[in-house]
Amino acid sequence: MANLPPILPSCVCLGPIGSGKTLLLKKLKGNEEIDITSTSVPTVGTNITTLQLPNEKEIVVREVGGTMAPLWTQYYRNITKIIYVVDASNLCQIAAAGVLLYTVLADPQLKNAKVLLVLSKMDVSYRQMRNEALLMLQFARLQREISQPVTVLEASAITGEGLPAIKDWLAGIKPPINVKKLAN
Numbered sequence: 001m002a003n004l005p006p007i008l009p010s011c012v013c014l015g016p017i018g019s020g021k022t023l024l025l026k027k028l029k030g031n032e033e034i035d036i037t038s039t040s041v042p043t044v045g046t047n048i049t050t051l052q053l054p055n056e057k058e059i060v061v062r063e064v065g066g067t068m069a070p071l072w073t074q075y076y077r078n079i080t081k082i083i084y085v086v087d088a089s090n091l092c093q094i095a096a097a098g099v100l101l102y103t104v105l106a107d108p109q110l111k112n113a114k115v116l117l118v119l120s121k122m123d124v125s126y127r128q129m130r131n132e133a134l135l136m137l138q139f140a141r142l143q144r145e146i147s148q149p150v151t152v153l154e155a156s157a158i159t160g161e162g163l164p165a166i167k168d169w170l171a172g173i174k175p176p177i178n179v180k181k182l183a184n
């Protein structure tokens with residue numbers, strides 16, 4: 001059998017350990033039979049997922065586990081889109097996640113990439129609200145210092161909140177004006 005050419009992902013999904021990348025990508029793929037007790041194994045190495053988008057196109061996404069953060073730069077070639085997942089319910093991790101995001105976006109290989117910042121686990125009652133999470137991430141400062149456009153979305157892999165908006169973003173469909181929730 002002829003070897004198929006390797007599929008190069010154009011999107012990379014990054015974020016700290018346990019921030020919810022694997023479950024989010026599974027849900028985006030439409031994988032409903034998720035056993036949440038079995039998904040807490042940190043991804044070692046990388047997972048490649050092909051997602052169907054609303055515009056009938058598909059996109060290949062590579063998740064690189066948080067344990068591999070020192071090696072993330074090896075996966076930046078040909079990347080045009082970055083999904084960066086931050087756990088809004090993890091107070092201890094959120095500030096460090098902002099620093100890590102800054103180092104990702106400072107990499108010259110990613111200077112033309114589009115960035116989606118996903119505040120995940122919005123179903124958790126003790127999560128940070130959008131504005132607090134952005135403050136802890138030092139988002140305003142980050143935006144001043146980097147060149148890439150960043151879109152922020154709140155999401156939950158459990159309730160499905162934000163998943164259609166993530167797919168629209170991946171497909172390059174702009175959200176209608178006013179879709180952004182007012183600060184609460």
Ligand SMILES: Nc1nc2c(ncn2[C@@H]2O[C@H](COP(=O)(O)OP(=O)(O)O)[C@@H](O)[C@H]2O)c(=O)[nH]1
Nearest residue numbers: 017018019020021022023039040121156157158
């Ligand atoms: N409540 C809640 N838990 C989540 C959500 N997404 C992921 N988790 C849980 O968080 C843990 C880590 O998720 P996982 O997807 O493996 O994180 P990863 O290391 O970033 O790939 C698992 O126990 C998941 O079940 C979410 O949206 N809400």
Ligand SMILES: [Mg+2]
Nearest residue numbers: 021022042043
């Ligand atoms: Mg994972």
